[in-house]
Each structure stands twice: as structure tokens, then as C-alpha cells.
Amino acid sequence: MEVVERDIRNFQETIRNNSDYDFTDYSLTSLRRRLTKILMELDMDMDKLAGELRSDHDFLERIVKKLTVHTTELFRDPDIWKKIRTELLPTFREKSSIHIWHPGCSTGQEIFSMLMLLDDMDLLEKSNIYGSDINTDVIEIAREGRYKYHFNQSYLENFDRVLLNGSDNASGDQRKRWKKYFSIDETRDAIQMKDYLRNKPSYKKLDLVKDPNLFQVKFDFIVCRNVIIYFNNDLQNKVFNLFLENLNPGGTLLLGVHESILGPYSKKFLKRDPFYYKQPA
């Protein structure tokens, strides 16, 4: 079934008129892909889908949850995490407290990566971690910190690359360092994060399209990776403004490897790859 621009506009308008969500400024390419998948799965055309969205609010909530992409992994892009470890986190050593926000945290693997790294560097205790997403289902998974083992075996490889610095000389004990952070139950096909990590972050539902910073603090580090890639330029600029206003002076922003700040906000940050530092006003 071919989804044309008129279908996408119809879809955006129906969602806008029947809920608090607004996908007007999402990239058309990604909306087209998701909408095509949804219509095929439900075996509906756009008019039927629009009718259901208007008449059934629970259905609308379910469709919104299907619209966004939740792919994530532990220490995704390990080389970036190595730079967080060697270049950024050491600059936080002298601070009495550290505030880190992960907008678009999905199911939490990015947050657990940060928690483990902070623990490994003895910075966990004074750190405050905030996670948010538009989708409450993924936040629930992040809170539970329980993942399928068979999907995530590569986690251990990433873990070794970042926390053991990929060392081939690491001892057997060092190689088992992950045991401090999570347990693996192969028969139940589960990886379970330890409670002291699970209970550390504060989570909130937060829609970057319309919500302000709901955490009532300013941040030293905002990690927003693989989220703005789904937004058009206008929405990206709006989100950069939100981040700028809520970073402490000199605070740092990290985007995904395929994301960057172009346009007016590029002047407001100093880029030292891969980090963006908030410039003084």
C-alpha cells in the first residue's frame, strides 16, 4: 500500500485534533515508513485509520506508541562512550553534584550504560540521572531494567570495549566485571540490572515537541542520541533551544553519530567532536 503525502498530512491532522500529540514537525520520510507499516499490520486504509483514531482514544494511544522507533543498546557506539569516559566525565570530578538528562531514553540501555560508567569512575554517588521519553511503555521497561539476553549478547562485547578499554590482557576477574551491574539468566533468556542502578534515575513522560524541562534542575550533560533524526529542522531548533536553556554554563550536549547542530544554534555551542559545549551568552 502506497502512503502519499496527503495520507501523512491527514494522519498528522487527525492526531493533532484528537490528542495532545503533534507529529507535524516529524520528518516525512520516517513518518511514511512507520505509517506504511501500521496500515499493513492493521490491514486498513488511511480513511479507516483516521476514523478509528477519532473514535477510540486508547487506539490512538497505541498507534502513537507504534509510531516512534525504540532501537537502543548498551554502550551503543562504544567509541563515543570511550570519549565520554576519557574526555568528559573526568571534568566533572571536582563538582559536588552532577546532573545528567537522557531525553528519548527509550528502554533505558543508554541510561544503564551511563550508570555503570559513573560507578566505574567513582562518580555515581554524586550523580543525578534523569530519563524521559514520549512513550510510557518504554519508560516502564527502563524502570524494570530487564532485557532479553538473546537480543543483547553483543552488550558484553560493548561492555568490555568501554569498561575494559578493549584490553586483551584483562584478567578473568576483570572480564566478569559486569556481574557487579547485572545478572544473566540464560534459561529465562534474561539480563537483569541490579537494583542499586535501577533505582537511581528519575523518569518522566516528556514530549520534546511541547513539554518544558519537567525536572526542575539544570543539567551538566544532556545525552539525546538518535531522537532528533526523526524531527524536521524547525523542531530540531526548538529542541536545541530547550537544551540550551536547561544546560548549566559550559554544559555539554551529545547527539547521535548521524545527528548534528546546523543553522542558527550552531553558533551557540562550541563543537569539540563529539561534544557540543554551551557557549557563554
Ligand SMILES: C[S@@+](CC[C@H](N)C(=O)[O-])C[C@H]1O[C@@H](n2cnc3c(N)ncnc32)[C@H](O)[C@@H]1O
Ligand atoms: C531510537 S530511540 C533512541 C534511544 C537512545 N537514546 C539511543 O540512542 O540508544 C528514540 C526514542 O525517542 C523517543 N521519542 C520520539 N519522539 C519523541 C518526542 N517527541 N519526545 C520525547 N521522546 C521522543 C522514542 O519514543 C524513542 O524511545
